[in-house]
Structure formats: C-alpha cells, structure tokens
Amino acid sequence: MKYGVVVFPGSNCDRDMQDALQNDLGKEVVMLWHKDKDIRMFTTNDCIVLPGGFSYGDYLRCGAIARFSPMMQSVIDFANKGGKVLGVCNGFQILCESHLLPGALLQNANQQFICKNVFIKNDTSTALKIPIAHGEGRYYADEVTLNDLEKNNQIIFHYCDETGKIDMTANPNGAVRNIAGIRNKEGNVFGMMPHPERATSKALNNIDGLKVFQLLELN
C-alpha cells in the first residue's frame, strides 16, 4: 500500500505523518500539494492521508476552506471510487466538512485547546495510549446519524480509560458517545481526532500508534 500525504498551507503534522509512515511503518509516501490535482499515481488500494494542523489557518471554520482546494476535489473523487482516505485531527475536520464523513467537530467542552495522552479503543482492542491536540475535537452528530453509526459499526474508536472502560470521565473533549473516530458506511474513509503518527516510535516510548494503523488495516 502506497501513501499520499496532502500538504495544505497551515498543515503542521504532514512531516510527522510522512516520518511515521516512511520510517516506522516502512511505507512509500508521496507528498501532495494542495494546489495540485493529479493523483493518478494512486490506485484504490492506496491511501491518501489528510494530516493534522491548521489548514488555511482554520479561518472561517476548521477544515471549511481546505474542502474547496483543488487537491480535495481529487481526494473526494478518489474516496467515492473506493480509495482509502484517512483524516487525522484537522484531516478529520476536513472530511466532515467535505461530507465524506457525517457529523461535525465542535469546540471542546471546556473551550480550551487540549494536548495530552488519552486512551482509545475499538471493539476488539485493548486501550491504546494516543495523544490528542485540538481545540475543536468534540464530535457531534444528530441521534439518527449516531444510531446509524453504531448500527453499521462505523465508530472506529471510543475514548476510554487506561483499563478500557468507556465513560464520560475518560472523554477529554465532550465528544458525543465518547466518539474519537469514525468511518464511512463503505469502510474506506476514516477520520479520527487522536494522532497515531505521534506514537509510532520507540524513541518516544509509545508505539501504540502502530496498532491504530493495524486496526484500520492501513498498515
């Protein structure tokens, strides 16, 4: 699987993602510039990553401007054809703004930026220690959408405590139903607020991020 990492003006986790994918997961990575459109070098078996950061300064609304960039038009096409797309943090926000994923990311419940290690899990995993760093990471969707997400197993990660218990005390930002990440119904577009690329190296004493890529079958 080959990876493309999109660089928007204001992206600041693009290099970290490249580093993690190349050096820690041993993948081929192509950096993609937001003003370009050509992604013919990728097949639907490959994965395009929208990294974290503050694309276009997050002016107007997080991810709202990035959605209209030339590269995003190609990424939206790519996703609609079944290509794999992963959005992390600001990338998740962009995917919601692009309607590739349902719902929205609102300002954290405490109205502050939060950067710390949190724990997340999916149905099969134990608690994984992954950092978050966001001001607008409180996932929100209406009840009908949420019920659909649950019914279709579209919630890829919940916030939990160290032991794997999912409850409000382990929820860092007030996300509805402790949602840390979701996928689309088709299962090829993934969005998550926590940063797996910040937890893929022994030098940082945390390689739980590698398991995130495994669980999403993006390794």
Place this chain on the structure above:
Amino acid sequence: MNITAQTAKELRLTEEEFELIKQKLGRTPNFNELCAFSAMWSEHCSYKNSIKWLKTLPRSGGRMLVAAGEENAGLMDMGNGFGVVFKIESHNHPSAIEPFQGAATGVGGIQRDIFTMGARPIASLNSLRFGNIKDKKTQRLLSGVVHGIGHYGNCFGVPTVGGEVYFEECYHTNPLVNAMSVGIMQANKMISATATGKGNPVFFVGSATGKDGIGGASFASANITAESAEDLPAVQVGDPFQEKKLLEACLEVIETGAVVGMQDMGAAGIICSTAEMSAKGKAGMHIDLDKVPTRQKNMKAWELLLSESQERMLIVVEKGKEESVLKVFEKWDLPCSEIGHVTDDGLLKFYMHGELEAEIPAYELVLGGGAPQYSREYSTPKYFDKINNWKQDDVDDIKENELKNIVEQIIQIPNIASKRWVTVQYDSMVGAANTSTNAPSDAAIILAKGTGKALAVTTDCNSRYVFADPQKGAMIAVAEAARNIVCSGAEPIGVTNCLNFGNPYDPEVYYQFVKAVTGMGEACKKFNTPVTGGNVSFYNQNPDGPVYPTPTIGMVGVLDDIENKMTLDFKEAGNVIILIGKQQNDIGSSEYVHKIKNIEYSSAPYFDLDEEYKVQQFVSSVIKEKIIQSAHDISEGGLMITLLEKGFNRNLGFAVNADTSGIRKDAFWFGEAQSRIVVTLKKDQVASFKSLVSKTGISFTELGKVTSGEIKINGESWGSIIDWKEKYDTAIEKLL
C-alpha cells in the same frame, strides 16, 4: 513641523540624545528621522543602558559558531555538521496590556528570529511570571497569556516543551512573558542578517503593514502606568497561519541560493531591519516606502518606518535571481514586493511619492555604531539591610507531627503544584520528537531529527534568590539550568538570557542588574556555556516598585546518544534512593519560608559554584556509566517535593527515614540549598556507585527505598502517592 528638544522628549529621547543626533547628522533631523532615532535608540533596540555590562559575559568560545549579538539568534555547533539556533526574548509590556496578543506575538517574534537564519524551529519554551493567582486580574492575565501562547504556537506547529510559571506579588502589574525558541540547521547554511552588493534588490515579504505596534520598542522602554492602556495601538496583532507559511517559504527560498541576507521585522519594523542589515553589510539602502504593501490608507512615512505589524521579512536578493525567489513566495501565496535596492554609501534613504522622507547613515542608528552607551550609577539596595538582619534561628523549626500537614500545604503552593492547567493548552507533541512526554526528565529532551542527536532544553530562574542576592541568585539560575540538562544525560553547551529588571535609572535596580550579570558571567564560565545572545527588558516597574530581578536563563544541551537519556521518575519498587550532595542547615529564600512562614526577606540559599560543578560532573559520569535509574534535582519545595515528583509518573511511593541530627527538620525537608540531586539505583548498582562517589569526596546519603505506592516517613504511613498526586495536579485548577 518645527523639531525641538521637546519633540524629542515626547518621543522618549533625552535632550542630550537630541543634541547627539543633531551632531551626527550635522543638521536638525526631520520628524521621520527623529522617529527612527527614537525607536533605534530605545532601550529595546540599542541596549544603551546594558551593553557595557553584557560585554563582560563570556560571549565566545565553546561551540559558538557566530559571536553573541552578531545575528538574530545564537548558533552553536551540535556536531555531525549541524547547528542549533536558539534565543529567548521578552514580551512583557504588551502582555501586561493585552495578554492574548502580547503573548502570541512574543511567540511569533522569537520564531522568526530562528528561521530568518535558515533554521527550522523544533522546540519552544516560555518563562512566565504573574501576581497572586487568587487575584482576578492575575487570573485574566494568566488565562490570556496561556491562550495567546497556545493560539500562536499550536497553529505555527512547534511544540512547547518546557518552561516555568511563577506567582509572586511583585509581578501583579508587570507580568513577565519570556519566549524561547530552538531550531536546527546545517551549520554551513546560515543566512546572515546583512545587506551587501550594490544594486541588489531588497524584497519585503509577508503581511501588509498597518498601524499596529507603532512605537512598540519605545513603549517597552518605559514604566507601566495607568496611562499605559492608552498605548494599546503599541501592541501588535499576530497571525500564526501567515507565519507558518512564511517559515516554509523562507526555508524554501534559502534553498534557491539567491538570498544574500534576511532579517525579520520585529521591534521597530522597517527602520530596524534596514538599519541593522545595512550597518552590518557596511552598505546603505534606497527604499521606496510607497511600494510597501499596506493594510491602511494614507500611512505616513514615520508610521511605515516604525510599524511593528507581524509576520514580515526583509530579504536582500542577488540581482538577476529575483525570479526564483518570487516563484517560491507565489507558491505559498505570500505577498512579496521589491521595495528598493542596496547602495554603497552607507545611507538609508526612504522615499515616498518621489520625495526624500528620511536620510540617515545606517551606522548611526545601531548598537555598536552611533547608538549611545551609558554607564549608569548603582548603589546597594536598602532592602538588603532587612535580608542581612534576618536570622534563621528566629524562625521556629517544625515539630515532627506538623510535617505531613505542611507538606500538604507546600505541594499545593501554585509555584510548586503541577502546571498542567497551563501545559495541556500547548501542543507539546507536534513534531513527534518530544521524548519527555512519556519519559519525563529535568530538561526536555527533543529529538533533532536528521542529525542523529537530541537536544536538552530548559529555562530557569528563581527570582527570589536573585532578589535576596543578585550575584549568587543569577549564578544559581545558570547552575540550575545546567543541572537540569546534566540530570537528563546531556551536555550543556550554551545560554541565551532574558534579563527582566525594573527601571535602570534607579541605582538600586541597576545594582541588581550589574550584580546579576556578574554572577551569570562567572557561572557561565564555570560550566563552559557562553551566552549567545538574548534580550534585556528594563522598566518592569510600576508606581509600587520594580519586579524581582529576573534574569531568566535559557540553556541548551546536546545529547549525542539518545540511549544516554536519563529520566527523573522512580522506576520500580525496591530501588535504593540516594541523595547526592550535602544537606545544609538552611531554609533561606525557600518557598517554605516565603509562603508558609510568610517571610519576605531572607538570605539566598546555600550555593557554592565549585561544589555544584563537581556534583554535576559526578552525576554526568554515573549516567554515562549506566549505574543510576533516575535523577531529579532538588529545587523549589526542597527534598520532600523532589521525592514526591519522582513518584508521580509511575504512581510509586517511597519509604524514607530521616536522619536530621545537626540540622533543622524544616531545612532537611524543605530547604532549598543548591547542588543536591536525588537518584535511584537498583540494589546491585549500589556498591559500584559507592566506590565511585567515595573517590570524589562528594557527600551522599542513603535515604530509603522506592515502594509500590505507599509513602512512609520515619515509619509512619502517609497513604498512597495517588492521593498526593491528586492534590499536586489539581491545586491550580481549584484556584481558577
């Protein structure tokens, strides 16, 4: 307009300075020129009241690759062909008036100093001082400053990896906001802040110029009074998104090989960057001010010269290579205009609509050129009498049964308690290089990706020690910074300093300054950590008096092999706890004396420079020999706080029996005598440790053992470390 000494006075220039300007120009300056001198000869730009003493600091040698003050920031050799670029700077005055923008633009300004040299910033730190945290005004300042730092740094994408936050009454009106940035680059690729080559075009890149921050440099060179709020336009407004683009574009433009020189526009905007670059290159410039992109109509020449609008760079480009430069800035959607060219007559000539608006020899404006340098008077502060008259013996020692209760109080003193309410608001992990997130150490250890090495970074200054004894206190600040780096397994290499003082025209304040610089110099020589540059912030004063003298030390160390990193926390139950260094019968200037006993005036804590150096050398050697499991120095709060802090990361406790014979109990637990480090060892490491330490003559004490969670003092159970951690973690949050 008739320019007189009165006009000069209104621009914060003295009558003597006005005469000097007339003499240098051979005529009376016009208003634009006078404004230029006002900004460039302000304390902030000219260091006129400090340079004499700054020159006594060790400013060369060691691994320094450029002499102090020569470039926008210090550059030191980190090996393997790479250099580390770092600097600390204050943004105190703007933050006092408008905390959010003041702090944000402080962060932005220091980042530009790093990348204008061609380095990529990889770590930020900040040193913050506020008044009483229970005060509403302080809470507003704290919240605004922290929000501002986070807003700018998080978006810009450089992790905030360390720093300090102190709360003392003396900072009530004058909070201190010192921001530091550290970057890395290929050492031979440095871009100088110089203008050379007659006819080379001068480009202006970045945000359009507005009226914000006009007079910021001279605003920062005056006391804060009730009228200061009226100086609001002197506070700048920041745009971190623009700066992020500027960073990437500047690093890319350097790769074109077309850049002759580059300097960011910080204090005193266009006039400062054109003057400093020209003076450095022994050149002049012809600048058409109407070509500067503006965000407001009808800006006057002096406004354009002095505006401190953020996110702007001045770049001298090799003639004929303009195209490659323009292409990069176009890629990043950054406005870039050719506003003039380099000349060889040494004159700065600013034109507007074809009219010559100002003509000044660049040399006359700058530090080291025509800017005045003063020797100020100083005299021993009167408050020293109170410190000299203080007797430790007049303070009652604690009783054994009071100990636990006092520890509970001390651990919740805001200066000591966890600063997580602050740090969680900063992105400390972007860059995926901060190794201290999951494995904390006394200094932050940051991977310098691509260089094969890591950097250790810290900021330190206990200003109460400096207040009690400026010379010794400044030495302690340097020693503590070096100690933090050594305890993390790295080698200290250099210092940047941010000297925050009151009004230099007050002889007692100036005494503090002179003695602090003297002490700093002595300590920097001892640790072979030359001062690469930094910043002086005077006038941190209000009608109630000056702040504590606060010479903040930013120090950088190199860790050649990440495997040699040392962490501060207890590793496993059963490990032996050993105190390296001598327990002293000393409670002077401790948090305990100041906050629990409410004593404002007491002597500085015990400190001996040679002893400190020996202890550091020894700890460095046992880390390299791999015979210790953790190292954490004793600082605010004393030994007890150090032990608790060692336990928090892994929820491990400790069982310690205190032999306090010949020493006060409070001094044993809470004294802040320097040069003491608590380490832990596996049982089978103890013998080799003892044999090594005995060869050095350094004192050591076996204190006890690490436990699986219980804290036991002299056989009495104090409960679980988890409950103590809860108190430590939530103390500040409960006050806000």
